[in-house]
Amino acid sequence: MPRAKRHVETGLQNKGFRLENSHHRFFIYYTQAGEKTAVRTRTSQGGNELDDYLLGQMAKQCHLTKANFLQLVDCPFSQTAYENQLAEGGLV
Numbered sequence: 001m002p003r004a005k006r007h008v009e010t011g012l013q014n015k016g017f018r019l020e021n022s023h024h025r026f027f028i029y030y031t032q033a034g035e036k037t038a039v040r041t042r043t044s045q046g047g048n049e050l051d052d053y054l055l056g057q058m059a060k061q062c063h064l065t066k067a068n069f070l071q072l073v074d075c076p077f078s079q080t081a082y083e084n085q086l087a088e089g090g091l092v
Contacts, residue, residue: 025043025045043092
């Protein structure tokens with residue numbers, strides 16, 4: 001199910017990702033302690049919707065299943081839960 005790009009980007013920023021503009025819109029995850037991590041995803045400059053394929057790719061970049069990524073963006077999945085999952089995987 002496609003999502004509005006603005007909704008996804010806002011959801012990421014609410015969960016600890018920070019926007020870094022370049023030729024793409026990169027979102028880099030910072031821990032709750034403010035430490036920069038290697039976890040990152042991006043959206044393109046064009047278009048207002050993100051299709052299922054792109055959402056799946058963003059989920060992989062964030063080390064989540066697509067369903068968990070959508071929960072992260074839609075808010076049922078907390079930043080603390082996400083960070084714990086990354087810690088279990090040795091990513092933070």
